[in-house]
Amino acid sequence: MIEFLFAYGADIFLIAFAVVTTLICLVRGKKVIYECKSGMRFIIPVLFFVCGLLAYIRYYDLVSLVVFVVLVICGGVFMITPSGFGHKEFIILGRGFPYTKVDDLTYEKKEKDIELSFTYKKRTLFLFVPLDKETEIKDLIKRVRREKEL
Numbered sequence: 001m002i003e004f005l006f007a008y009g010a011d012i013f014l015i016a017f018a019v020v021t022t023l024i025c026l027v028r029g030k031k032v033i034y035e036c037k038s039g040m041r042f043i044i045p046v047l048f049f050v051c052g053l054l055a056y057i058r059y060y061d062l063v064s065l066v067v068f069v070v071l072v073i074c075g076g077v078f079m080i081t082p083s084g085f086g087h088k089e090f091i092i093l094g095r096g097f098p099y100t101k102v103d104d105l106t107y108e109k110k111e112k113d114i115e116l117s118f119t120y121k122k123r124t125l126f127l128f129v130p131l132d133k134e135t136e137i138k139d140l141i142k143r144v145r146r147e148k149e150l
Contacts, residue, residue, distance in 0.1 A: 011063055011067045014067060014071070015070050015071075018048060018070060018071050019070065019074060022074040022077050022078050024094060025078060025094025025095075026081055027094075028096065029081045029082040029093075029094055031086045031087065031089075032082040032086055033084070034084050034136070034140055035083065036083055036084040036085070036116070036127040036128060036129050037129070038083035038092045038127055038128070039126040039127075039128065041079065041083070044093065045075030045076065045078050045079050046075070049071065049072055051071055052070070052071030052072055078093070081094055084127065088100075088147065092127070097120045097125065099147040099148055100148055101120060101121075102118045102144070102148065103118065104117070104118060104124075105144060106118070107141060109134075113128045113129060113130055113131060114128070114129045114130070114131060114134060115128055116128070116129065116137070116141075
């Protein structure tokens with residue numbers, strides 16, 4: 001009986017965690033004023049899929065199937081979470097990085113896009129923008145640098 005409660009309690013926790021995390025990231029993503037692509041945005045949906053698949057394989061019952069479906073849907077919704085420039089922060093997959101705490105903001109032209117990189121707490125993060133948006137990106141970078149000087 002205890003194993004049964006623990007197993008389904010873990011499934012309920014997993015569903016709640018996935019739904020709450022996805023909703024929080026979507027709400028934070030609404031703060032994006034200029035959208036960019038972020039690197040490695042497939043990792044979290046893949047993790048959701050693997051967790052759901054493991055939950056389904058574990059018991060092959062209706063609850064496990066519901067966990068799998070919810071996690072796959074949350075992973076899919078997570079893929080559409082916008083990343084980019086906010087009013088006072090960079091937002092990458094729902095997580096904010098204030099302009100005032102960002103270091104080493106650089107951009108580099110690549111073959112197909114512009115690669116923006118910045119350091120936040122000793123971690124380098126990347127955003128990608130199409131080459132035809134270069135003037136807009138330069139203006140946004142100037143704004144970020146002004147914000148940083150404050």
